[in-house]
Every structure is written in structure tokens, then in C-alpha cells.
Amino acid sequence: MKKGILRAYGKYLPLTADTPALSLCEGDTPLVPVCNLGRELSVNLFAKYEGLNPTGSFKDRGMVLAVAKALEEGARAVICASTGNTSASAAAYAAAAGMPCFVLLPAGAVALGKLAQAMIYGARVLAVRGNFDRALEMAREGAARAGYAIVNSVNPYRLLGQRSAAWEICDELGRAPDWLVLPVGNAGNISAYCAGFEFYSELGLLKSLPRFIGVQADGAAPLVRGAEVDDPQTVATAIRIGRPVSARTARRAVEMTDGRFMSVSDDEIMDAQRELASSDGLFAEPASCAPLAALLRLKREGELPKGLTVVMVLTGNGLKDPDSARSRVRPPEEIDGTFEALSEALGL
Ligand code: AN7
Numbered sequence: 001m002k003k004g005i006l007r008a009y010g011k012y013l014p015l016t017a018d019t020p021a022l023s024l025c026e027g028d029t030p031l032v033p034v035c036n037l038g039r040e041l042s043v044n045l046f047a048k049y050e051g052l053n054p055t056g057s058f059k060d061r062g063m064v065l066a067v068a069k070a071l072e073e074g075a076r077a078v079i080c081a082s083t084g085n086t087s088a089s090a091a092a093y094a095a096a097a098g099m100p101c102f103v104l105l106p107a108g109a110v111a112l113g114k115l116a117q118a119m120i121y122g123a124r125v126l127a128v129r130g131n132f133d134r135a136l137e138m139a140r141e142g143a144a145r146a147g148y149a150i151v152n153s154v155n156p157y158r159l160l161g162q163r164s165a166a167w168e169i170c171d172e173l174g175r176a177p178d179w180l181v182l183p184v185g186n187a188g189n190i191s192a193y194c195a196g197f198e199f200y201s202e203l204g205l206l207k208s209l210p211r212f213i214g215v216q217a218d219g220a221a222p223l224v225r226g227a228e229v230d231d232p233q234t235v236a237t238a239i240r241i242g243r244p245v246s247a248r249t250a251r252r253a254v255e256m257t258d259g260r261f262m263s264v265s266d267d268e269i270m271d272a273q274r275e276l277a278s279s280d281g282l283f284a285e286p287a288s289c290a291p292l293a294a295l296l297r298l299k300r301e302g303e304l305p306k307g308l309t310v311v312m313v314l315t316g317n318g319l320k321d322p323d324s325a326r327s328r329v330r331p332p333e334e335i336d337g338t339f340e341a342l343s344e345a346l347g348l
Helices: 035-041 059-072 085-097 112-120 132-146 156-162 164-173 188-202 247-256 266-280 286-300 322-326 339-346
Strands: 031-033 044-049 078-081 101-106 124-128 179-183 211-217 260-264 309-314
Touching (some): 035 044, 035 266, 101 112, 164 309, 179 188, 179 286, 260 286, 266 286, 286 309
Parallel strands (some): 179 211
């Protein structure tokens, strides 16, 4: 039964008697065997289906703790900058906690579903003429001046809660996967996964850590390039980030596990999205398909060893951004409402 992160993993989280028992029943997401693509890639492939969280992304795991702590500590409001998913999650949990929520989005660069979520959950939404990195600087300054709790991943509770995804994977597999492949934007999630696996390893629950493969988009790949990107560009708007806050811990995760950062093109991302949906029935937003794009590339180049157990993290639901998916497929054929028209269309 779904209990939410604070109940399921409370013993590993910094809860006190005064921490409110906030929950939208986040977490406990399925680890789906991706059979058809796994066969094509000759690996034992799983998808951690984070799009099934209450607001449709992995952000809920850390947001529940960050907002509960904000409430416990007496914050008057929460504030965040976001490429979309953080804002949807912050707005939902603030609503559940009865707190005001302020959201700064890069104007015109957020998928429609995410924008609609932040608004319907009742957040005050501001569209900043500038990119995500600028919006985050503004949110940090606003939080410091007003005494609001900032709920971006600069808030340590966010990453502490996000470790739960690593724990669920280990609890289910009985060990860590050989590889963990995930999209990297602000680099919080890869840092949280690493901390989660390390924590289990310290508890004696794991013998080895997975190799981390962090995937960025070609136009927004500061960790691949080793330099900040001033004007990040990609169809995967969730990871359109040029100055990742958690760059240092992300590098550590990759170096420590002999992993790597890679970047993939927008075309590879969109092809991977369609492959994942049409081969295995999983619809994830573009950013979440960067890992599959990377695996397909490694396979083509003969760099994907056979027989590995690989988990790719589907960080966000495909329904968040229907426009980008629809733009890559043929529109439906319109036909008359007659059996003859149906016969003709389907060759019956
Ligand atoms: C679907 O919502 O940064 O490397 O403001 O929405 O932890 O940043 C979202 C990031 C991957 C990257 N996949 O995670 C935001 C935001 C999806 C995302 C990432 C994001 P991090």
C-alpha cells in the first residue's frame, strides 16, 4: 500500500515529533521491465516510472519533505524557480499544507501541462523574461529577503527525500543495478540517487554502487563540456539548464562509480521518446527519454556490454508535454462518419 515517503522511509529522514505528516501518497513507483527495447539492447532493462507520482514527476519525493519542514519551521510561504516540474510539485504540496506558493518560470519555455498544474494548484505564477538559471538567482534572493522557504534543490530536504527512489530500486531488485541512467539538469537528482545508494551501502544493504550515466541535451550540456552554458537550448525544456547547482556532487557520483556524462541531440531524444512509447507502451516527457537515447547510441557504437541490469529513470510523465510529442508524429486522418470511409481508410 502506498503510504507516502515520510511514512515509508521516515526512519531514514530527519523527521521530528513536530514534522507534519504531509502526503499525497508519493513514491512507491513501479520498476517496469522494458522487455522489447531491453531485448533489442541485449540488457536487462527497467524503467523507474517516476511519472506516476502524484504530480507526474520525481520532484514529489523531495518536495513532500521540503514543504513539511517549511511548515514545521514556521515559514510563511514557499518559493521556487522551475523549468516546470518543481513548480507543479511545490504548488501541489503547498496547497496540501495550506501555504502560499510563489513560482518563477522562464517565460515561454515551460511545457503546457506543468504550467497548468502550477496555476490550478493555486500558486502565484510569474513568467520571468530570462532563462531558468536567472529565475533561480531571483528566487534565492527573494526567499532570503522575504524569509520564504526556497524549495529548489538548494534546499537540503529536497535531496534527502529524493534518495528514496534509490532505496525503492534496491528494495525491489535486492541489489543495486549495474547501471543507473538518468537525465541531468540542475544535477540534484543524480546527487540524491548517489547519496541514497551510498546510504544503503553504509547500512550494509548493498555490496556495490551502480555506475552512473548522467545524460544531458547537446544544447544544455555543462557537465559534459566542463563549462557553464550561458544560453542553454533544447526541446527537453525540463533540463534546459546551463549552471547546475549540484554540479560538484554530480561529478563526484560519476567519478566515484566510474560512470560518465553524455549528451544527446534533440532528434535522438524525440526518436527515443517515440521508441519507448511505441515499443514498450511507456510515455515519458522528452527530458526523461534522454537516457534511452544515450543507451541506443552506446549500443550502436558497441559500448553497451551485454547482460547488464540497467535502470533508466523516467523522471516525468509524457502527458506533461503533449505538444512536443504530437509535433513528431503524423496527425490523425479525418474521415467521414460512414462504414465505407472506414473500409477505405483501413482497407477492410
Ligand atoms: C522531467 O522542475 O529543474 O538534474 O525546475 O523535470 O535534478 O535538475 C526539473 C528537472 C530531469 C533534471 N527530468 O533533474 C525543475 C527542474 C525532468 C525534470 C530533470 C528535471 P535535476
